[in-house]
Amino acid sequence: MQAPGGTTARGLFHAQGRPPGPESESARKETLMTTKTEVTTDELDALRSEINGLDDELIRIWQRRAAVSKRIGEIRMANGGTRLVLDRERAILEKYRTALGEDGVQIAMLVLRAGRGPL
Template structure:
């Protein structure tokens, strides 16, 4: 079962949906705006059929991106594991901290604090926990 998370910023609140979308709500966290035109279209959070179709199309692209990210994550982890195994087999160290710092900095510069967290997860996937 998925729980909705409500974030509030200024006069609007958003309900996080399961696919990374947000569902804008009035600041009090109330329901769908009164301008709705019919029954909610399957899981889109809107009663407007044109908006629901647009949401579904965007979500299809999000799903494609997610599949690609997963594939790339797995490929990157495998390559990183190969690097580590090659380094250890040749008498090297398990980790090269300067390389990890370089990766952390690259992600931080591109994505801010969230980038640092993402890089830490990527590094762990490739080398395992410290």
């Protein structure tokens, strides 16, 4: 049986301090899966924790960006300008498209709407 990384299951057991023995193939598979699951569970918990932190940061940045954008709109309108500047919005859409692909356009539309409101 081939284990991840190209080593044989028997070699992996031996490397873990277990001498190669007559254990059944299913027992070796179960042990390998259990070991992999334990490692994966620890990693999964760490990654989920990181995602939670990133989500908190995204929300904070989203809210700050919306507030700054609204303030820019207020200043622009108070000085006789238009509610929005289409060239600026097009540039933002293109920036997101370039960085994130077509999904970036959808994200940019939501970001823009959060700052200026719906069209």
